[in-house]
Amino acid sequence: MSDIVDLTAAERTRILAKSALFDPPPAGLADGRRDLVGLSRAELAAEMASIDEAAFRVKQLWHWIYHQGVTDFSRMSSIARPLQRKLAERFVIGRPEAAVEQTSSDATRKWLFRFRDGQQAETVYIPDPVEDRGAVCVSSQVGCTLSCRFCHTGTQTLVRNLGAAEIVGQFMAARDAYGEWPSPKGETPRLLSTIVLMGMGEPLYNYANVAKAMTIVMDNEGIGLSRRRITLSTSGVVPIMDRAGAELGVNLAVSLHAVTDALRDELVPLNRKYPIADLMAACRRYPGASNARRITFEYIMLKGMNDSEAEARELVRLIAGMPAKVNLIPFNPWPDSRYEPSGKAALERFSGIVNAAGFAAPVRTPRGQDILAACGQLRTEGRRPRGQ
Ligand code: SAH
Ligand code: SF4
Numbered sequence: 001m002s003d004i005v006d007l008t009a010a011e012r013t014r015i016l017a018k019s020a021l022f023d024p025p026p027a028g029l030a031d032g033r034r035d036l037v038g039l040s041r042a043e044l045a046a047e048m049a050s051i052d053e054a055a056f057r058v059k060q061l062w063h064w065i066y067h068q069g070v071t072d073f074s075r076m077s078s079i080a081r082p083l084q085r086k087l088a089e090r091f092v093i094g095r096p097e098a099a100v101e102q103t104s105s106d107a108t109r110k111w112l113f114r115f116r117d118g119q120q121a122e123t124v125y126i127p128d129p130v131e132d133r134g135a136v137c138v139s140s141q142v143g144c145t146l147s148c149r150f151c152h153t154g155t156q157t158l159v160r161n162l163g164a165a166e167i168v169g170q171f172m173a174a175r176d177a178y179g180e181w182p183s184p185k186g187e188t189p190r191l192l193s194t195i196v197l198m199g200m201g202e203p204l205y206n207y208a209n210v211a212k213a214m215t216i217v218m219d220n221e222g223i224g225l226s227r228r229r230i231t232l233s234t235s236g237v238v239p240i241m242d243r244a245g246a247e248l249g250v251n252l253a254v255s256l257h258a259v260t261d262a263l264r265d266e267l268v269p270l271n272r273k274y275p276i277a278d279l280m281a282a283c284r285r286y287p288g289a290s291n292a293r294r295i296t297f298e299y300i301m302l303k304g305m306n307d308s309e310a311e312a313r314e315l316v317r318l319i320a321g322m323p324a325k326v327n328l329i330p331f332n333p334w335p336d337s338r339y340e341p342s343g344k345a346a347l348e349r350f351s352g353i354v355n356a357a358g359f360a361a362p363v364r365t366p367r368g369q370d371i372l373a374a375c376g377q378l379r380t381e382g383r384r385p386r387g388q
Helices: 002-020 041-050 056-067 081-090 164-177 203-218 238-247 261-267 276-285 309-319 344-356
Strands: 097-103 109-114 120-127 134-137 192-197 230-234 251-255 295-301 324-330
Touching: 002 203, 002 238, 041 056, 097 164, 109 164, 120 164, 134 164, 164 192, 164 203, 192 203, 203 230, 203 238, 230 238, 238 251, 238 276, 251 276, 276 309, 295 309, 295 344, 309 324, 309 344, 324 344
Parallel strands: 134 192, 192 230, 230 251, 251 295, 295 324
Antiparallel strands: 097 109, 109 120, 120 134
């Protein structure tokens, strides 16, 4: 047993070290000013100390940056003018720049954000068709190291990780676009109140930055999203799943897509490293798995590949006893993709079997397909600079 634990710990260390090689360049501007977005409270305190300001400034700044969404020091009315000027000389409160913004016929909105080094990633806002709220789907990497067969992002190699500032920045820029910060009357924003880490990249292969960004958005004196309003989707990086569960405790979504190792090896090549049995064991260990906090299993429905009745029954066997729900995602095609989405009858049969076993198994309606904003359609032109 201890051997297994040690091996997992060693593997985790190896993954985290390798991931750090893909971190972004330092978050400063050409003129030497530093971006305050994306710093932890401790880092912000260190910046204040470096300009001889007291630690209580951290609380003030945190409120303005993350609660009020202010990007201009001169609007920080609880801070005296001379200090506002001093801060503006040394720091910025940055946002990624929206290079392209598109709105789908179903009101889904997609941004292509450009970061300081010119790399780009996509972010999608998915309004809830019934309730007056919605989810922001953020990217965690430019490209992806993995190459799932059905995924457009997977056709792009990993260019680099997104930093914490860039991950939080996507959400903050989306809030800017909707004017979703507290009004002077104190009304709290509602529309952009959920984050799904389901954009480009594998969040658990960029765990350090993702964890830092989520710690910032969960901080009660700032954006203050509860962990229940955040869902992290992984293709199954087993050694990091435990860590994410213990440290962040956000909702977990697992991209399963196949019920046999033979097929999953092909569709989600990471399965060769962490096969289904290991993945399921990690799901069963995931903390907080109670009926209120079910694990979501994502299952792309690919015509004639993984959508048979026998596979539905096997899926039920795999997740038996787990607090779980299954999201059936009709395959979203992209240019040159080689699969076809399952037909309506197959979707209904599959969903019916999983449902009858006591698991919710909704068929997800693709959103934003006309602007290539649906699951698995995101991709940018980013390339890794030569020599790296
Ligand atoms: N890397 C993570 C998160 C990003 S992908 C992961 O794989 O979970 C977000 C979701 O979109 C995953 O469930 C992924 O399997 C799914 N997806 C990818 N390509 C898709 C496509 N063409 N059609 C529908 N869903 C897709
Ligand atoms: Fe990467 Fe997720 Fe796409 Fe697989 S499905 S290639 S893990 S982004």
